[in-house]
Amino acid sequence: xxxxxxxxxxxxxxxxxxxxxxxxxxxxxxxxxxxxxxxxxxxxxxxxxxxxxxxxxxxxxxxxxxxxxxxxxxxxxxxxxxxxxxxxxxxxxxxxxxxxxxxxxxxxxxxxxxxxxxxxxxxxxxxxxxxxxxxxxxxxxxxxxxxxxxxxxxxxxxxxxxxxxxxxxxxxxxxxxxxxxxxxxxxxxxxxxxxxxxxxxxxxxxxxxxxxxxxxxxxxxxxxxxxxxxxxxxxxxxxxxxxxxxxxxxxxxxxxxxxxxxxxxxxxxxxxxxxxxxxxxxxxxxxxxxxxxxxxxxxxxxxxxxxxxxxxxxxxxxxxxxxxxxxxxxxxxxxxxxxxxxxxxxxxxxxxxxxxxxxxxxxxxxxxxxxxxxxxxxxxxxxxxxxxxxxxxxxxxxxxxxxxxxxxxxxxxxxxxxxxxx
Amino acid sequence: xxxxxxxxxxxxxxxxxxxxxxxxxxxxxxxxxxxxxxxxxxxxxxxxxxxxxxxxxxxxxxxxxxxxxxxxxxxxxxxxxxxxxxxxxxxxxxxxxxxxxxxxxxxxxxxxxxxxxxxxxxxxxxxxxxxxxxxxxxxxxxxxxxxxxxxxxxxxxxxxxxxxxxxxxxxxxxxxxxxxxxxxxxxxxxxxxxxxxxxxxxxxxxxxxxxxxxxxxxxxxxxxxxxxxxxxxxxxxxxxxxxxxxxxxxxxxxxxxxxxxxxxxxxxxxxxxxxxxxxxxxxxxxxxxxxxxxxxxxxxxxxxxxxxxxxxxxxxxxxxxxxxxxxxxxxxxxxxxxxxxxxxxxxxxxxxxxxxxxxxxxxxxxxxxxxxxxxxxxxxxxxxxxxxxxxxxxxxxxxxxxxxxxxxxxxxxxxxxxxxxx
Numbered sequence: 001x002x003x004x005x006x007x008x009x010x011x012x013x014x015x016x017x018x019x020x021x022x023x024x025x026x027x028x029x030x031x032x033x034x035x036x037x038x039x040x041x042x043x044x045x046x047x048x049x050x051x052x053x054x055x056x057x058x059x060x061x062x063x064x065x066x067x068x069x070x071x072x073x074x075x076x077x078x079x080x081x082x083x084x085x086x087x088x089x090x091x092x093x094x095x096x097x098x099x100x101x102x103x104x105x106x107x108x109x110x111x112x113x114x115x116x117x118x119x120x121x122x123x124x125x126x127x128x129x130x131x132x133x134x135x136x137x138x139x140x141x142x143x144x145x146x147x148x149x150x151x152x153x154x155x156x157x158x159x160x161x162x163x164x165x166x167x168x169x170x171x172x173x174x175x176x177x178x179x180x181x182x183x184x185x186x187x188x189x190x191x192x193x194x195x196x197x198x199x200x201x202x203x204x205x206x207x208x209x210x211x212x213x214x215x216x217x218x219x220x221x222x223x224x225x226x227x228x229x230x231x232x233x234x235x236x237x238x239x240x241x242x243x244x245x246x247x248x249x250x251x252x253x254x255x256x257x258x259x260x261x262x263x264x265x266x267x268x269x270x271x272x273x274x275x276x277x278x279x280x281x282x283x284x285x286x287x288x289x290x291x292x293x294x295x296x297x298x299x300x301x302x303x304x305x306x307x308x309x310x311x312x313x314x315x316x317x318x319x320x321x322x323x324x325x326x327x328x329x330x331x332x333x334x335x336x337x338x339x340x341x342x343x344x345x346x347x348x349x350x351x352x353x354x355x356x357x358x359x360x361x362x363x364x365x366x367x368x369x370x371x372x373x374x375x376x377x378x379x380x381x382x383x384x385x386x387x388x389x390x391x392x393x394x395x396x397x398x399x400x401x402x403x404x405x406x407x408x409x410x411x412x413x414x415x416x417x418x419x420x421x422x
Numbered sequence: 423x424x425x426x427x428x429x430x431x432x433x434x435x436x437x438x439x440x441x442x443x444x445x446x447x448x449x450x451x452x453x454x455x456x457x458x459x460x461x462x463x464x465x466x467x468x469x470x471x472x473x474x475x476x477x478x479x480x481x482x483x484x485x486x487x488x489x490x491x492x493x494x495x496x497x498x499x500x501x502x503x504x505x506x507x508x509x510x511x512x513x514x515x516x517x518x519x520x521x522x523x524x525x526x527x528x529x530x531x532x533x534x535x536x537x538x539x540x541x542x543x544x545x546x547x548x549x550x551x552x553x554x555x556x557x558x559x560x561x562x563x564x565x566x567x568x569x570x571x572x573x574x575x576x577x578x579x580x581x582x583x584x585x586x587x588x589x590x591x592x593x594x595x596x597x598x599x600x601x602x603x604x605x606x607x608x609x610x611x612x613x614x615x616x617x618x619x620x621x622x623x624x625x626x627x628x629x630x631x632x633x634x635x636x637x638x639x640x641x642x643x644x645x646x647x648x649x650x651x652x653x654x655x656x657x658x659x660x661x662x663x664x665x666x667x668x669x670x671x672x673x674x675x676x677x678x679x680x681x682x683x684x685x686x687x688x689x690x691x692x693x694x695x696x697x698x699x700x701x702x703x704x705x706x707x708x709x710x711x712x713x714x715x716x717x718x719x720x721x722x723x724x725x726x727x728x729x730x731x732x733x734x735x736x737x738x739x740x741x742x743x744x745x746x747x748x749x750x751x752x753x754x755x756x757x758x759x760x761x762x763x764x765x766x767x768x769x770x771x772x773x774x775x776x777x778x779x780x781x782x783x784x785x786x787x788x789x790x791x792x793x794x795x796x797x798x799x800x801x802x803x804x805x806x807x808x809x810x811x812x813x814x815x816x817x818x819x820x821x822x823x824x825x826x827x828x829x830x831x832x833x834x835x836x837x838x839x840x841x842x843x844x
Binding site for chain 1: 438441442445472475476478479480481483484486487488490491493494495497498500501502504505506508509514515516521542566
């Protein structure tokens, strides 16, 4: 009976009833003989409400102070959760990120964990107590200021603590039953995945699956921490994310799932002189503007003109900044025009097994073709194929591909308990 | 131009507008050439709302976790205030009680400050920044746990920081214009006091004046920190609380003011055997129950019976516990009965000058008599006379005494800006 780290998201602790329900689940785990460390997010909409308040006093709040403000959210939920556990007759102590030894760099609002020194957590466990830790927050190594980890930060806190404490498993509780072969809100016959490897999970997350963020999966892969994604509203086994044991006991699926993402926009740089260094100048300009790009596609240039087109996708929220950055270098690079399109969607097929199954790409494109979906961009990795289509075609495309690869369940089993999957 | 510590209460920072107004006032002080340290309470009703939440999950929340919960309140207000100041073009940094070096004992919910080590505040000031510090909270020396200072804690934080930083003045901003000769809600002609010594202010606070709590005044007296109590809603000079300079430049009023208090109840122990040690046994029983008693009165015993009555007052909230504690020892001590009365009020006349003016007591009782107010208990100190009356007589008694000592203003000058004076 080893140490279990459990992480509960904001929708699981949205009100007093939710907190009491989570407390009972934690106590059950403790009574089963485990040491228990719990990572908790802020209650329900607390973080959004605090951001609203900040914007009322300052349109662009200072990063250090925004972190100080937002970390009040987990302080509230973790203290209430510790009280609720004590009410059930068990000892619990809450710890801030700083008290739990979550040491980060100094980049406010999106700090990275650089060390975890959980001495106080270890002491609490040795005393037989349950430790409740604030997710999403840490303290900077250099300035001793409070930091936050950005989107998905609480999941990363949980995995990082699990690694530092040598936990048996990191359980991520959410409002769905696990990771599905496609978004259950789009594909009624999506199936819950029982087991999935880190690589496949990482590609699914990067391709738009919302259940786990890539950052947290990366951390778990690096330290080989098994993650169990499961629902806090049911007692069901969820999805195990872990590497196949030596010897390969874990069955290797050809395809793990279909992910989609409609949060990106497409930028096309038209008429780029086809000579060495031009692409580099384009992407240097975009990178200097701090924009994260996703897919990049360049075709062969037309022989008649010596010009080529380069397309890339980036989050819609950063699209206009990308255009502005490129307009500044248009004259120097000498491309003809810029096109911006935010009515696109991306569909990705992920599976480590596709390495050894050459027919996968053909089946994927046939399915899209039969569904009448036009493909605008294509990008592949060793275990993923992604295409960009019109945004309005995304749902039909996901369903067609899901069916074509035999992923459909016999029943409509997917259950969404509410919330947005975060 | 020295260092100024300013403290703003919850009603001054109740919403975004309040925070912006306070930010402008802080910037004005900075621009006048002062170093500025600001201590801030939680916004408006935040603390009460958090206590409500706690009670929803646990009727008697654990002290450590309640402190963790409540300290989220100042975290929110101080971060927002720092943002609002930056919006006005000045540099500000917020600090938790722990970061500000407020070291306390380990008594959760009513910790006492045992040291202040404001190294980070000093560094922020040296960089030319404005430091915003969370009131009401600290960190325990032994366990490094978060603590809160209990009622009036933010005022105490401000005075303690002012002492540790050798401030020129500690300004306490509230929703009234200063300390008045009586509660302006009871006496329309109450006058604002321009200057008052620490001893008088301490007696007024102990006697029920709500503007400053005794604990904060005691701290200021010990370290000789001048306090300036003033309104955050007006630009007026308020009340200076400080000792007369050597040589006595400060005019010594005979009477500083009239305080009243209707928050206490009276307990009478009837028929106590009049022999040594009986009173001690009674008050030991009450003290062991953790009850703070205020006035104690014992009259001479009736010669015929050898029995006496002992009365004391204590907060109404603790009255029933006092009765329960005494009932447990009734048989051992052998008193006849207990009487409990929560329909009482206390009126106190305070003034260091009364030492040298023997007519004060007579004038006080004459004023009460002429107002038809019956006196039930009397208690005096060197610079205070207090009486207990019926609760319904308190307002008339305060007005009569205020007039009798010539404290009435020529005009109805007292202005209350809203809130409860805290």
